[in-house]
Amino acid sequence: xxxxxxxxxKRCLSxxxxxxxxxxxxxxxxxxxxxxxxxxPVCGRPAIDGKTHPRCRxxxxxxxxxxxxxxxxxxxxxxxxxxxxGVFDLAAAFIALISSGYSGLPGISGRDDVVLVPIxxxxxxxxxxxxxxxxxxxxxxxxxxxxxMHTGILRRxxxxxxxxxxxxxxxxxxxxxxxxxxxxxxLERYNSIILLDxxxxxxxxxxxxxxxxxxxxxxxxxxxxxxx
Ligand SMILES: [Zn+2]
Ligand SMILES: [Zn+2]
Numbered sequence: 001x002x003x004x005x006x007x008x009x010k011r012c013l014s015x016x017x018x019x020x021x022x023x024x025x026x027x028x029x030x031x032x033x034x035x036x037x038x039x040x041p042v043c044g045r046p047a048i049d050g051k052t053h054p055r056c057r058x059x060x061x062x063x064x065x066x067x068x069x070x071x072x073x074x075x076x077x078x079x080x081x082x083x084x085x086g087v088f089d090l091a092a093a094f095i096a097l098i099s100s101g102y103s104g105l106p107g108i109s110g111r112d113d114v115v116l117v118p119i120x121x122x123x124x125x126x127x128x129x130x131x132x133x134x135x136x137x138x139x140x141x142x143x144x145x146x147x148x149m150h151t152g153i154l155r156r157x158x159x160x161x162x163x164x165x166x167x168x169x170x171x172x173x174x175x176x177x178x179x180x181x182x183x184x185x186x187l188e189r190y191n192s193i194i195l196l197d198x199x200x201x202x203x204x205x206x207x208x209x210x211x212x213x214x215x216x217x218x219x220x221x222x223x224x225x226x227x228x
Pocket of ligand 2: 040041042043044045047052053056
């Protein structure tokens, strides 16, 4: 046990018991999203393995979406804690919940032409918060998948408010179109980009980031989120 664990003991995010962020009693409450429950990132309807429907494809659309957990209960608490505290060991515990036999990201592990790109925060927000939770999750997930992470490819130029209601979905899509720019330097080295964010709500942020990357020449962009 590390010294810090004595001073700030880990507590279960759900029941508060000391020892782990996801205690053995609460862990079964985590709801995994099965590959058969995946959705298309363009229309939001069911899609096998999260692959964008052929009819939903367009020149700059995302190629697919993988979300690991349902956004409720202890998972919701984990996302919130990470957003405000940015703790690396919480990110590691969260990533460790992804089952080892998970098949939602087939054929990615260990490939050096695949790169993980965390959704960036606007510099203002990153400065006030001090960290980017998607980047913290990304470094752990990239390690687990044996792929590289690159934080310099995508830059956020518009400071958009947090995701809101579904009714605003179409309006937000337009607003977010120019939310990112791409530093295409080095982009051609990679065949596939894994875009990572903590939560998928309307998907507007992911679609916008995907659009920017594809317009800059990315061949394959797959969105990944911890929760949905
Ligand atoms: Zn618990
Ligand atoms: Zn679709």
